[in-house]
Amino acid sequence: MMMEMEVMHPGQQDMDLIDILWKQDIDLGARREVFDYNHRQKEHELQRQREQEEEKKLHLLQEQEKALLAQLQLDEETGEYIPRPPPSAPLQSAVTPLEVTQNVSFAEENGDALSFDECLQLLAETFPVEETENTTVCLDTTAVSLPSSSNIMMSPEQPALPPATLSPGPLPPSQRMSPDLEQAWMELLSLPELQQCLSMQMEDTLETTTYPLANSPEVQSPNFTFYPMTNLTDGETNSLNVCPAEFISTFDASVPSMAPPDNLSQMEAKAPQLNTNFGAEGFCDIFYPTAVLEDSSGQHGLEGNESTTVSDIPSKPPFIPMDLYSLSPGGAFDSGKHNLTAEMPDSDSGISSNTSPNASSPAKSAYGDGSFGYSDSDMEEMDHNPGSAESEYSEMFSLNFQPDDPVSDSAPIGQQQRQQGKKPKHHRTDPSEESGHNNAPFTKDKQKRRSDLRLPRDEQRAKALKIPFTVDMIINLPVDDFNEMMSKHQLNEAQLALVRDIRRRGKNKVAAQNCRKRKMENIVGLEGELDSLKEERERLLSEKSQNITDLKEMKQQLNSLYLEVFSMLRDEKGNTYSPSDYSLQQSTDGSIFLVPRIKKTFKSEDNHLSPL
DNA sequence: CGATGGTGTCATGAA
DNA sequence: AGTTCATGACACCAT
Numbered sequence: 001m002m003m004e005m006e007v008m009h010p011g012q013q014d015m016d017l018i019d020i021l022w023k024q025d026i027d028l029g030a031r032r033e034v035f036d037y038n039h040r041q042k043e044h045e046l047q048r049q050r051e052q053e054e055e056k057k058l059h060l061l062q063e064q065e066k067a068l069l070a071q072l073q074l075d076e077e078t079g080e081y082i083p084r085p086p087p088s089a090p091l092q093s094a095v096t097p098l099e100v101t102q103n104v105s106f107a108e109e110n111g112d113a114l115s116f117d118e119c120l121q122l123l124a125e126t127f128p129v130e131e132t133e134n135t136t137v138c139l140d141t142t143a144v145s146l147p148s149s150s151n152i153m154m155s156p157e158q159p160a161l162p163p164a165t166l167s168p169g170p171l172p173p174s175q176r177m178s179p180d181l182e183q184a185w186m187e188l189l190s191l192p193e194l195q196q197c198l199s200m201q202m203e204d205t206l207e208t209t210t211y212p213l214a215n216s217p218e219v220q221s222p223n224f225t226f227y228p229m230t231n232l233t234d235g236e237t238n239s240l241n242v243c244p245a246e247f248i249s250t251f252d253a254s255v256p257s258m259a260p261p262d263n264l265s266q267m268e269a270k271a272p273q274l275n276t277n278f279g280a281e282g283f284c285d286i287f288y289p290t291a292v293l294e295d296s297s298g299q300h301g302l303e304g305n306e307s308t309t310v311s312d313i314p315s316k317p318p319f320i321p322m323d324l325y326s327l328s329p330g331g332a333f334d335s336g337k338h339n340l341t342a343e344m345p346d347s348d349s350g351i352s353s354n355t356s357p358n359a360s361s362p363a364k365s366a367y368g369d370g371s372f373g374y375s376d377s378d379m380e381e382m383d384h385n386p387g388s389a390e391s392e393y394s395e396m397f398s399l400n401f402q403p404d405d406p407v408s409d410s411a412p413i414g415q416q417q418r419q420q421g422k423k424p425k426h427h428r429t430d431p432s433e434e435s436g437h438n439n440a441p442f443t444k445d446k447q448k449r450r451s452d453l454r455l456p457r458d459e460q461r462a463k464a465l466k467i468p469f470t471v472d473m474i475i476n477l478p479v480d481d482f483n484e485m486m487s488k489h490q491l492n493e494a495q496l497a498l499v500r501d502i503r504r505r506g507k508n509k510v511a512a513q514n515c516r517k518r519k520m521e522n523i524v525g526l527e528g529e530l531d532s533l534k535e536e537r538e539r540l541l542s543e544k545s546q547n548i549t550d551l552k553e554m555k556q557q558l559n560s561l562y563l564e565v566f567s568m569l570r571d572e573k574g575n576t577y578s579p580s581d582y583s584l585q586q587s588t589d590g591s592i593f594l595v596p597r598i599k600k601t602f603k604s605e606d607n608h609l610s611p612l
Numbered sequence: 613c614g615a616t617g618g619t620g621t622c623a624t625g626a627a
Numbered sequence: 628a629g630t631t632c633a634t635g636a637c638a639c640c641a642t
Contacts, residue, residue, distance in 0.1 A: 504621095513619085
């Protein structure tokens with residue numbers, strides 16, 4: 001590759017560049033003719049010849065390099081190349097198909113509007129890099145803008161070049177991509193598969209030439225932030241710089257006009273430092289701060305995105321996740337994280353030292369400092385207002401206080417905070433919708449969400465106010481211990497009120513549970529009692545009926561006995577007494593009398609009364 | 613869409 | 628007087 005570059009002569013490079021530009025211009029108009037057609041054509045022919053020669057050379061070089069690479073393996077951790085006994089077949093195979101398509105790439109890049117598929121193809125073509133045609137072109141452009149960097153080409157032995165892999169590809173898209181295409185590119189880049197593919201290819205093609213730094217004059221738009229940087233460096237360092245610069249410029253270009261001059265200067269200033277350490281990790285480390293700065297200064301989330309993207313792209317598979325984050329819409333993740341961390345160093349409250357900074361922020365802003373002085377009743381007011389802040393802050397906290405939740409650290413929360421600050425009590429939209437992040441746990445299952453959120457609500461509030469006790473302690477501690485605990489800490493009014501309310505609610509909740517439990521137990525008991533009473537009733541009824549039966553039987557027996565006794569009675573004449581005219585009665589002393597029936601008393605009440 | 617059940621909370625009174 | 632407990636009532640949510 002180096003040889004490639006060395007082969008290039010300024011004049012030829014110019015020609016290449018012009019040719020490239022011309023190719024591009026064809027789509028726009030007849031600039032070519034205006035430009036001096038004959039001369040151009042001659043040069044073009046010469047160029048073609050040179051290019052062919054160069055291609056041949058490049059082929060040879062590449063083959064040599066491949067042979068070299070086959071013996072070298074990139075250590076992903078150190079970014080160094082280490083001797084590798086057997087060449088890895090997968091890598092080569094992966095590269096090969098891409099190489100095939102490379103010829104197409106340049107022509108398509110010239111198109112004003114690339115279809116998504118084209119983008120894909122372009123991508124595929126772009127990142128394999130090490131191919132001849134592309135390389136040549138890129139080199140040409142590079143040569144024009146960076147004559148001094150003609151020896152940019154890396155030797156396989158030079159590690160730390162992973163970023164370079166992207167160089168050829170990114171440029172074209174950045175130069176003429178429409179916003180849609182840019183987005184498409186971003187999406188493409190955010191595809192894990194692609195990222196992996198890219199990473200692999202990067203690894204594979206680290207040694208390849210193509211580092212089309214600052215490209216054509218056209219390209220020298222502000223987007224190519226690192227162009228100056230590349231100029232600053234020479235020789236080997238140059239090669240190192242080139243890669244990152246390339247990437248950055250590429251992605252900056254994808255979002256032109258987004259990068260403020262300040263950022264550019266910052267990037268430029270940082271560029272030289274990059275030379276020193278360009279390991280993959282160092283790369284990320286270097287660029288993240290930049291992203292933060294950009295994000296903080298300009299509110300364009302894309303900037304941070306881009307820078308992070310740039311940093312990510314060269315990274316190897318281990319960094320892919322970060323890529324995805326950085327590429328995610330809004331791109332505020334990283335920046336937001338950094339900002340929050342910077343702004344909220346006070347997360348050492350002990351409660352939530354590891355909790356996300358957001359925890360402190362909303363809490364502080366809304367309640368913690370007491371400026372709002374939300375009494376619990378206020379909170380409750382919100383709670384019961386189905387459109388108010390309750391779920392908002394509760395859910396927000398539920399998110400915020402999840403220390404490990406990366407999403408909770410993201411910028412959307414900051415937005416939430418702001419929103420809450422604006423409308424603490426009113427307009428509670430569904431935070432899950434509002435926050436557009438980490439919705440998964442909540443959006444899907446309302447039931448879950450509610451239970452998840454309502455239960456720890458007081459906990460969230462306590463954290464919000466930085467109350468140094470656990471809700472469990474607040475609720476369950478005996479009065480004395482509770483008072484002692486409270487006396488040991490200096491709590492402001494809001495905190496005291498919240499603690500009291502938490503304790504009250506907690507105890508009342510338990511009481512209500514007990515009450516309901518008792519109520520249910522009472523109901524069950526009463527139901528049991530009812531059953532037993534019914535059984536008793538049945539038993540008594542049956543007993544009663546039995547008694548009636550027995551009584552009847554006894555009466556019958558008595559009657560029989562009575563008649564029997566009458567039948568045995570005789571008067572003086574030896575006649576029997578009629579039971580209808582007389583009855584037997586027993587006196588208190590046990591003696592039995594034969595008493596005439598009342599109806600006949602007029603006749604013989606005196607005469608017939610006679611002891612038996 | 614209304615009925616029903618579960619749960620948290622508040623208000624109130626009693627201990 | 629302050630706290631705790633018990634309970635009716637209400638609101639919200641899920642089934």
